[in-house]
Structure formats: C-alpha cells, structure tokens
Amino acid sequence: MTKPADPESNLSTEEKIKRAATEVFAQKGFAATRTRDIAEAAGINLALLNYYFRSKQKLFDGIMLEKLQELFGRIAPIFTDTSTSLEKKIETFADSYIETLIKNPELPLFVLSEIRTHPESLTQIIQIGELFTTSSFAQQLKARRPEANPLHFIMCLLGMTVFPFIAKPLLKSKAAMDDASFNILMTERKQLIPMWMDSILQNPVQS
Amino acid sequence: MTKPADPESNLSTEEKIKRAATEVFAQKGFAATRTRDIAEAAGINLALLNYYFRSKQKLFDGIMLEKLQELFGRIAPIFTDTSTSLEKKIETFADSYIETLIKNPELPLFVLSEIRTHPESLTQIIQIGELFTTSSFAQQLKARRPEANPLHFIMCLLGMTVFPFIAKPLLKSKAAMDDASFNILMTERKQLIPMWMDSILQNPVQS
DNA sequence: GTCTATACAAAGATAGAC
C-alpha cells in the first residue's frame, strides 16, 4: 500500500527525468532531442526539468559521463591487471565486453557519435590513453610482437569486438537480421575472437 | 583573366553551397547544423540556399546519398567479382578501402551516426545485404570455412579496417595521436590485415 | 541569380502562482 507495485512511480522525480533523458538522448542524439520530449517521456512538466538540472547541456553531461564509464570502466581493470597473461586478458575481455554490449548494444555508436560532434565530452573522462600505450596489456603485446605497434593489435581486438555493434543498424535494415540471431552471432564471438587473436599474434614462421 | 586562379570562385553557387554543407554537416551532424552556418561558410546569403535546395532536409539527402555511395560503392565490385580469389579480394579491399578512408577519415562515423538517428536515410541505397550474404565473397568464405557464418569473417575484415577510423577521435584526444602518425599506422595495415585474415581463415589443425 | 528584410515556428529557459 505504502509501496505501490509500479516500479516507475517509486522513483524520485529527478531519477525519472534522468531515465527518460537517457532513453531519448540515446535514440535521437543530443542536438535532435527536445527538452519537451524528455519531460513528456518522464511524465512531468517542462519547467521541472529545468528546476532539477539547470539546462539541457548539464543534463546531458551527467548522462554522458555515466555512459563513458559503462563503456571504458570495464576495459581498464582487465588491461591493467599485471597478474594475468596476454591470452587470459583477451579471453576475459571478449567474454565480459560482449556480454556488456549485448545488454547495451547502442552504447558504442551513441558515445562515439557524440564524441565526434562534441569532443569536449571526453574532457571529463579518465586516462584512456594509458590503456592503449602503457598498460600491462600493451606491454605484453609489445613483448610478444616487438616489430609491430601494439596499437595494431588493440585495434584488431576492439574492432572485431565492437564493430558489429556499431554496424548493427546496417545489418538489421540490410541483411534482414533480427535481435535474436544477432545476439547468437555475438555470443559465438566470445569464443571465436580469442582464437582469432591467437592466430594473429602467432609469430610468423621464420623465413 | 576570365579564369581566375582561386579554385573556389570558379564553382557555381550551387556547388559552393553543397561543399560548404558537406563540411558543416560532417562536423556537427544534421540536427545541430544551422542553415545560416552553411550559408555563411559558402559565402552566400541564406535565402540563396533555399532557392537552390528547397529545404535543409533536401540538401542533406543529396549529400548523404553521395556519402553512402562513396562508402559502399567501392566495396560492391570487389565483393561480387567472381573472377578473383578469396585472398585477392581481401588484399584488394584492404588496400583500396584504407586508401579511401585515409582521404575521408570522417566518412564512416558520419554515415553510421546519421543512420542511427535517421534509419530512413538507408532507404535510398542499394543492395548492401547481398554483399553480406550471397556475394561471391560470402560464398568463398562459406566454402573455406563451412562451419562458421561467413558474416563473422566479414565483420572481422570490416572491423579491423574501419574501426580505427571510427575510434580516431578517441585516439587523437586520448593517445596523443596526430594525423601523420595515424596515417602511417593505417598504411601499415594495408599489408597487415590480409596477413591477419589469412591466419584467421586458416583451417585449424585437425584435433 | 542574388540580395535585404521579415514572417513563422520551434525550442530553451524563466517568472510567479499554488
């Protein structure tokens, strides 16, 4: 009685706005979303949105920060862990990251799109650069294949893992792919990508 | 005298508007660009923009179609060519596509971003689905590795090739990467990607 | 074809009552 069943109604107004905004922003991008739409989706008045968050920009910034953390927060601990092998890192990454992306398939394209048009969104966020250049993962790659820039292999791993999710709108509309079969394919990749990375990282036969 | 040296001044007004629009749209996306900005960038009056193109939307549609053709028109002939081997296709693709992307690095993220928020942009364009499922390339992949969905390998190839360009804003801002060294890396990948794809496509040792 | 001036609509933000 005091706690109604409807989970939405329990949320604070601030939280309701934030959730509605997250959804609308993800769907239309920052520029195309109207604060009025957010207010409507949240079931509240437009004025209230400006009461809680000072402006559309401030509301967006908060959400963007959360998304960035969802997207990169998961990579960092895996890549910097000095106690795991190269192979183990790749395996853990593929498994856990694909799992995350299946649950949030629109995340990468949303974040990258907004970074493109507002590079300052990145100012907030952490040391991503380190992951690419000085992390334990980068060092192990350099040790394994000293002749090549470790970035090459990182781009392979990320590309093979993330790209399908970025291209998903294309697949859905042009290859008649539905969510279920897409997810099956992605799940298969949890095993496939580590195998493929192994092949790639194999030192070529001495010639 | 009759042909001034400045290449810009030679262009028709229509063409000047189109070029300016291409640039501004690519930078800010459809929703965030103002027709006034385009007019200013083109060095003409706002009214003139509406004289040549009936609306912002129509102007955008024309540009988007061009971009889609730039992006996919190059893949189609390579993937559908029945006279070339699997290896040759991969080699040709990597070489020619990376070349294109170095000249238009913002192309993939721009197109994919706009597709995300306006899936109807794709309605115009050709049979991309075929490339993924029934093209000569897909058939050759299926013949080589019958146990796996050919899409897996296509996603690998596209991911390894295109993803770095999509992630470029990130690399520039977070890995302190400038255009010159980025392009060097990409050029290296023209040779590396075919090698890697060969490794991936190698049938695993019988176990 | 090109301009100036302006109409018209939409969107972000605020004032003030309750």
Place this chain on the structure above:
DNA sequence: GTCTATCTTTGTATAGAC
C-alpha cells in the same frame, strides 16, 4: 516541488526589390 503561462532566442523558410 510542481504547475501554467510567457519571454527570448534561434532556426527555417519566404516575399519582394534589384
């Protein structure tokens, strides 16, 4: 805290002179 009503700005599009 929440609403209604309104201000201000910005953006698309058009009218009409040259």
